[in-house]
Amino acid sequence: MNSSVLSIQNLCVNYITPGDPVKAVNDVSFEIQQGEIFGLVGESGSGKSTVVQAILRILPPPAVIAGGKVIIKNKDILSTSNTEVMQYRWKQISIVMQSALNALNPVLTVREQIEDVLKEHSDLKSKATEDRTKELLSLIDIDVSWLDSYPHQLSGGMKQRVVIAIALALMPPVIILDEPTTALDVIVEREILAKIIELRKELGFTILFITHDLNLLLEFADRVAIMKNGRLVELDKAQKIRSGGKHDYTQKLIRSLPSASGPREKGLLPRPENLDLGEQPILEVQNLSKSFHDSGIFNPRSIDVVKNVSFQVFPGEIIGLVGESGSGKSTIAKLITRLIRPTAGDIFLKGSNKKVSEARRVPLEYRKQVQMVFQDPFGSLNSVHTVYHHLARPLLRHQLISEQDLLDHIIEMLETVGLRPGTTFAEKFPHEMSGGERQRVAIARALSLGPDLIIADEPTSMLDVSIRMEILEIFARMRIEKNLTIIFITHDLASARYLADRILVLQHGSIVEQGKAEDLIRSPKEQYTKQLIKAASPGWLRSLSFNNNTKDKDVGHV
Amino acid sequence: MDKNNDSIFTRWITGILRNRKAITGVAIIFIFIFLAVLGPFITEDPTAFLGTPLSPPSWEHWLGTNGQGQDVLSQTISGARQTLLVGFTTGIMVVLIGALIGGISGYYGGRIDDFLSLLINVFLVMPGLPLMVILASWLPPGPATLTGVLVLTGWAWNARVIRSQMMTFRSRDFVSAAIVSGERNIRIIIVEIMPRMLSLLASSFIGASIYAIGAQVGLEFLGLGDVSTVTWGTNLYWASNDMALLTGSWWAFVPTGLSIAIVSFALTMINFGIDEVTNPRLIAERVWRENIPMDTVVNGITPVVRDHE
Numbered sequence: 001m002n003s004s005v006l007s008i009q010n011l012c013v014n015y016i017t018p019g020d021p022v023k024a025v026n027d028v029s030f031e032i033q034q035g036e037i038f039g040l041v042g043e044s045g046s047g048k049s050t051v052v053q054a055i056l057r058i059l060p061p062p063a064v065i066a067g068g069k070v071i072i073k074n075k076d077i078l079s080t081s082n083t084e085v086m087q088y089r090w091k092q093i094s095i096v097m098q099s100a101l102n103a104l105n106p107v108l109t110v111r112e113q114i115e116d117v118l119k120e121h122s123d124l125k126s127k128a129t130e131d132r133t134k135e136l137l138s139l140i141d142i143d144v145s146w147l148d149s150y151p152h153q154l155s156g157g158m159k160q161r162v163v164i165a166i167a168l169a170l171m172p173p174v175i176i177l178d179e180p181t182t183a184l185d186v187i188v189e190r191e192i193l194a195k196i197i198e199l200r201k202e203l204g205f206t207i208l209f210i211t212h213d214l215n216l217l218l219e220f221a222d223r224v225a226i227m228k229n230g231r232l233v234e235l236d237k238a239q240k241i242r243s244g245g246k247h248d249y250t251q252k253l254i255r256s257l258p259s260a261s262g263p264r265e266k267g268l269l270p271r272p273e274n275l276d277l278g279e280q281p282i283l284e285v286q287n288l289s290k291s292f293h294d295s296g297i298f299n300p301r302s303i304d305v306v307k308n309v310s311f312q313v314f315p316g317e318i319i320g321l322v323g324e325s326g327s328g329k330s331t332i333a334k335l336i337t338r339l340i341r342p343t344a345g346d347i348f349l350k351g352s353n354k355k356v357s358e359a360r361r362v363p364l365e366y367r368k369q370v371q372m373v374f375q376d377p378f379g380s381l382n383s384v385h386t387v388y389h390h391l392a393r394p395l396l397r398h399q400l401i402s403e404q405d406l407l408d409h410i411i412e413m414l415e416t417v418g419l420r421p422g423t424t425f426a427e428k429f430p431h432e433m434s435g436g437e438r439q440r441v442a443i444a445r446a447l448s449l450g451p452d453l454i455i456a457d458e459p460t461s462m463l464d465v466s467i468r469m470e471i472l473e474i475f476a477r478m479r480i481e482k483n484l485t486i487i488f489i490t491h492d493l494a495s496a497r498y499l500a501d502r503i504l505v506l507q508h509g510s511i512v513e514q515g516k517a518e519d520l521i522r523s524p525k526e527q528y529t530k531q532l533i534k535a536a537s538p539g540w541l542r543s544l545s546f547n548n549n550t551k552d553k554d555v556g557h558v
Numbered sequence: 559m560d561k562n563n564d565s566i567f568t569r570w571i572t573g574i575l576r577n578r579k580a581i582t583g584v585a586i587i588f589i590f591i592f593l594a595v596l597g598p599f600i601t602e603d604p605t606a607f608l609g610t611p612l613s614p615p616s617w618e619h620w621l622g623t624n625g626q627g628q629d630v631l632s633q634t635i636s637g638a639r640q641t642l643l644v645g646f647t648t649g650i651m652v653v654l655i656g657a658l659i660g661g662i663s664g665y666y667g668g669r670i671d672d673f674l675s676l677l678i679n680v681f682l683v684m685p686g687l688p689l690m691v692i693l694a695s696w697l698p699p700g701p702a703t704l705t706g707v708l709v710l711t712g713w714a715w716n717a718r719v720i721r722s723q724m725m726t727f728r729s730r731d732f733v734s735a736a737i738v739s740g741e742r743n744i745r746i747i748i749v750e751i752m753p754r755m756l757s758l759l760a761s762s763f764i765g766a767s768i769y770a771i772g773a774q775v776g777l778e779f780l781g782l783g784d785v786s787t788v789t790w791g792t793n794l795y796w797a798s799n800d801m802a803l804l805t806g807s808w809w810a811f812v813p814t815g816l817s818i819a820i821v822s823f824a825l826t827m828i829n830f831g832i833d834e835v836t837n838p839r840l841i842a843e844r845v846w847r848e849n850i851p852m853d854t855v856v857n858g859i860t861p862v863v864r865d866h867e
Contacts, residue, residue, distance in 0.1 A: 016846045059860040062846035067864050078862045085859050337738050367740030380731035384753040394739035445739065 004031040005206050006055070006093070006174050011068035013047070013054050016061075024050045024063070026230040032174070037200070037207045039221035039238070041214045041253070043464035044435070047230040048210050049098060052176045056095055057085055072174070091121055094167040095176040103163050104151040110137075110162055111147045117169045136165040139199065157188040164196065171203065178210040185324035186491065186535040193220065212465055214253045218242050219538065226250055249466075256465045260494040260521060261537035269469075269476040269498050278315035280350075282485050283336070283453055286310050288345035290331055305331045307509040308345070313453070313487060318479055320500030320517065321489045322532070328509035329489045330375075333457045336487070337372045338362045350452070368398050371446035375458040377438035381430040387414070387441050388426040394449050413444045417474055436467040443474055447482075454478075455487045460495065472499050493536045497521050505529050570756065573835035580831020586824035590817070594638035601632035604788045612800065612807045622809035624793075625800020634813040637790040642821070644701050644774050644789075648708045649767030653759055655709065656716030657752070663717070664724025665747055671721075678721070681714035690773065694782040704783060708770045716762050723758055727751045757836035764829045768822050775818060790814045 011028045014021035025047045032038045042048040053059045055070050057077065070077045072092055077085065097103055104113060114133045118124055124132060134144050140161040151159055160180065167175055177196070181189040197220055200207060211217050217224055218238055225235040226249065234247045244251055290306040306328040313319050323329040334340045336347060349369065374380035381390055391410045395401045401409050411422030417440040419425040430438055439459060446454050456475060460468040476499060478484045490496050496503050497517050504514040505528065513526045524530045574580045593600075602608065607627040608619070615622045621630035663674035690711050697703040727733060728751075736746045752759070777783055778791020785792050793814040797803070802810035834840045850861050 015842075016849050017842060018845050054860060057860040057862075058858070062842040063860055064846070064850055065860055065862040082856045082859050334734075337734075339734055339737060364740050367738065370738075372735070372738045374731040374735060376731055380735045382732040382736075382750050382754070385750075393736070393741060397740050397742075442735070445735070449739070 003034040005034050005072065006032040006208070007069070007071040008051070008055070009069040009071065011051065011054060011070065012066040013050050013059065014064050014066045016064055021064075021066075023066075024230050025054065027068075028227070028230075028232050029068075030225050030232065030235055032206055032208060034173075035200075035204060035206055036222040037197075037209060037220055039209045039211065039217040039224040040227060041211060041217055041224060042227035043212055043466065045229075046227040048212075048227050049178055050230075051227070052095065052178055052208065052210055055176065056089055056093065058089075058095075090117060090167075090172060091170050092172055093174040093176065094170070094172045095178060096163050096167050096180045098179045098182065104159055106151050109148045109150055110154075113162070114166055114169060117166055121170055132169070136169060137162075139168065140165045140195065155188075156184050157192060160184060160188075160192055161195070164192075164199075168199070168203070168205075172205065174206045174208065176208045176210070179212070180209075187324070187531050190535045214241075214250075214256075214465065215538070226253070252466050256469060260497055260533050264497070264518060269473055270480060271476065271501075272480055277317055280315075281312035281348075282315045282350055283313040283487075284348040285312075285332075285336070286346045286348070288332070288335060288347065289343045290328075290335060290340065291343050305509050306335065306342075309506075309509070309511055310345075311504055311511065311514070313485055315452070315485055316479065316483045317502065318475070318486045318488055318500045320496030320503040321487060321506060322491065322493055322496050322503055323506030324491055326508075327506040329491075329506050330457055331509075332506075333372065333455045333487070333489055336453075336455055337370055338366065364398065368449050369452045371449060371451040371454050373439075373442050373446050373454060373456040373459045376462050377435050377442055378430070378462070380442050381438055383430050385429070386426065387428050387430075387433075390441060390445050391426075391448050394445060398449060400449065410448075413448050414441070416447070417441075417444045418470070419444070435463050436471065439463060439471055440474070443471070447478060447484075450482075451484070453485045453487070455489065457489045458491065459488075461491070468495070475499060493521070493532050505532065570835060574828075574831055577831040577834055579827045580835070583824040583827030583829075583831060586820060587828070590638055590642060590821055590824075593635050594642050597635045597639055601635050602629050604628060604632040604636040612802065612805060612810065614807070615809055621813050622807070624796060624810045625802060625807075626796065630809055630813055633788055633793050634790075634817055636788045637793050637814060638817065639789075640701055640787060641771060641774065641790040641818075644704050644708070645767050645771035648705050648712065648770035648774075649763045651705070651709045652713045652716050652766040652770075653763045655713040656720050656762065657755075657759060659713075660717035660720030661724050661747055661752075664721040665728055665743065665751075667725075667728070674717075675721070678714050678717045681711075682718065684711070686711040690777060691780070691782060694777050699782065699784040701784075701787075704774050704777065707777075708773055712766060712769060712773075716766060719762065720755065720758065723755055724751065727754060757832055760832050761829050764825050764832070768825050771818065771821060790818055 008031070009029050011025055012023065013025035015024050028047075028051055030038070040048050040051065050059065050063070054063075054065055055077070057065070059065070065078060068078065072088070075088075077088060080088075104110075108116075111130075111133055114136055115129050118129045118132055133147065137144055137147065142158060142161055142165075146154065146158070151162075154162065164180070180196075181192055184192065193216075196207070199205075209217065209221060214224070214226070218241065221238045223236065224238050224241045226233050226241075226245075226247065228249055234241070234245055234250050236245065241250060242254070244254065288306055288309045289304065291302045291304045293302045309328075309332065311319075321329050321332065331340070335342050338347075349366065388407075388410060391413060392406055395406060395409065396403075407426070410426055414420075414422035414425050419437060419440050425433075425437070425441070430441075433441070443459070454475075459475075460471050463471060472495060475484075475486055475488065479486060486499075488496060488499055493503075500517050502514065503517050503520045504511050505520070505526070506512070507528050513520065513524065513529045520529065521533060524533055574584070605628060608629050609623045609627055611623060611625050611627040613619065613623045619629050619631065621634065624630055624633065659674055659678065663671045663678070690707050693707045693710070694703060697707070733746060733750060736750050741750070774783075774789075775791040775794065778785075778789055779794045779798070781795055783789065783791055783795075785795060794811055797807075797811040797814075800810070802808075850863050
């Protein structure tokens with residue numbers, strides 16, 4: 001049954017540098033069969049996006065395709081003329097790019113952007129073009145009344161659907177989806193994926209799906225290929241991969257993240273046997289609100305980002321603050337770290353009943369007690385300074401240590417967070433380290449002042465899947481070793497379940513539900529929480545898509 | 559113990575020294591500075607009457623004499639002194655004032671920004687050239703006046719650029735991280751943010767210097783400088799006054815004009831070099847183009863080069 005629609009043979013892609021060329025894709029071969037969903041998984045830098053961009057020959061300089069074949073309909077795209085390449089893009093194969101939310105032109109309406117593709121590649125009359133455009137919109141469940149709207153008027157999910165509609169416009173036999181849902185919230189993400197799979201059933205196209213999230217892919221892919229450092233390390237049926245795979249790296253990926261449903265797996269993250277929490281809350285937030293004003297002359301608006309939020313945090317506790325983007329969770333982090341001032345409400349630190357949110361100037365003492373770990377380890381370290389500088393400055397500023405002991409202390413801090421040998425790492429610049437190493441430096445910096453409270457704002461969401469657990473483990477360990485209190489902010493209910501003792505669920509700036517982590521996961525009360533849990537559990541696809549009888553046997557493993 | 563600042567500078571300097579464009583520019587500028595400093599020791603008195611006015615280049619006067627019978631070579635070399643001094647001083651001051659006002663405005667925001675932006679905008683909308691002419695003719699002539707006038711009319715644009723750059727840095731996580739760790743604002747600006755703006759500051763300095771040299775020569779050419787001193791601007795002023803152009807005495811103005819052009823060219827080269835050192839992508843793209851056959855370069859289609867490597 002050799003009905004391959006797309007065949008990639010020994011593809012090599014180099015990035016030309018002043019030195020030796022960097023081999024971004026090294027001898028990759030695979031075939032995609034008619035009608036299947038083929039998944040390509042890899043972490044950042046693995047070359048997965050480079051592969052699909054090479055298929056369309058849309059890699060920007062300094063990339064060069066150094067060898068191999070890309071065969072579609074018995075024709076090697078890598079040896080055709082340039083005009084033929086233009087012909088084959090979108091007609092034979094189309095792509096939904098990673099940054100799909102920015103893929104739409106902000107000054108053109110939805111109608112213009114879809115019709116653009118139709119006019120370029122087909123001879124449809126204007127009436128027929130309009131009909132086709134409307135048909136495409138209804139395919140992706142967007143009302144025709146949105147046809148003349150501009151991208152900024154659409155929500156993230158709708159924009160994503162429009163981009164998919166554009167990819168479908170000419171009904172190419174193969175569609176490439178390159179991380180199509182990364183910028184979306186979990187619930188929206190799942191809806192869109194269900195929609196794509198439903199459309200595939202209806203229209204019969206073949207999908208090449210690129211993602212870094214293996215667990216997501218295993219829900220719906222027929223076959224999965226795993227890439228690492230530009231090479232294919234494993235290629236197999238999804239069931240086989242799910243049950244472990246052959247390669248060590250595959251197993252590492254499989255084990256990387258726990259699920260939000262089912263029994264809690266023991267021993268993933270260390271948790272103290274008996275929580276010995278203090279009587280007095282270390283942090284108390286009362287009726288906290290924050291609104292941002294848009295002081296336009298013509299339509300001044302005010303957006304309430306955080307609405308009347310109250311909660312207490314006890315010493316030695318890990319609180320999980322869970323919400324989607326726009327739920328106000330990062331704003332709460334900034335309010336507590338006092339990077340911004342609340343519109344209303346109070347923050348009390350250490351039960352001293354001293355309002356800390358009043359004074360304009362933040363006392364140095366507060367800075368010592370409350371520290372923060374940021375989401376983006378590439379942005380939170382200053383690229384012109386060494387690790388040494390990042391760790392030394394806070395210590396010197398707070399005069400916690402004499403200059404002679406400084407280096408020893410810093411090396412010790414680095415080794416605490418797993419950066420060994422500390423002497424080597426102290427001299428490194430941020431760009432000389434991987435994302436995971438940088439995040440460890442950021443954690444070491446937060447820990448170095450010996451704070452009572454650390455606010456970790458999505459500390460793992462920009463990191464590769466396989467190292468997320470290791471980073472969470474540092475927090476779990478520090479809590480036990482240093483009796484640290486941690487507010488862990490995340491959009492991922494599953495990781496909150498494993499790290500946090502208590503979970504607060506945020507929606508639109510308010511807390512909708514809170515409770516002990518396990519209780520909340522097992523018996524959620526609010527509809528929204530239930531949705532979140534469902535979206536983060538295996539088998540979500542079955543509950544969302546409709547007559548999914550052919551794939552039922554594949555999904556739903558717990 | 560703070561060895562880090564060294565590192566960024568070292569990285570930069572080695573980058574610049576390895577860059578062909580930048581090193582060309584730096585070399586030319588150094589030659590001119592060298593001549594300007596040593597000028598008085600290697601040339602004859604540029605103001606002395608030495609021979610027949612407007613005599614063409616000869617063994618005695620390599621570049622001839624001007625309308626006053628002065629040696630053109632001596633005049634050109636001596637002229638570099640004040641012209642470059644005023645040019646680079648203005649460049650430095652424009653960047654310093656721009657960094658101070660733009661930096662404070664962008665970092666602090668709020669009312670401080672409202673006020674300082676207003677100030678910047680006022681200076682931006684003021685017509686620079688007429689203001690320069692009026693101020694230069696009203697104040698006592700001399701290098702200090704020139705510098706002052708050029709700085710006054712030139713700082714605002716730089717401040718504006720630095721302000722917007724500062725605003726984007728202000729919202730970065732590494733700045734928030736520094737604030738959370740208790741760092742003082744002034745230290746955040748100087749130690750954390752300014753090194754990140756180095757390329758902007760350096761190219762602002764170069765741009766402002768080119769502007770200052772050009773504007774200064776222009777003012778002096780109009781007779782608004784001190785015509786008794788020897789600068790590139792007054793050289794041109796006298797050449798024009800002595801009707802060098804009408805009599806076809808090209809040697810009276812070409813050496814000075816060429817020097818101005820070469821200095822501007824060299825500064826621009828340094829600017830390109832800084833661009834390439836701070837934006838490795840530019841170099842990567844250049845190398846890419848050099849490494850693949852010309853006929854495979856088509857916009858928007860990745861080239862296939864099978865025998866590559």
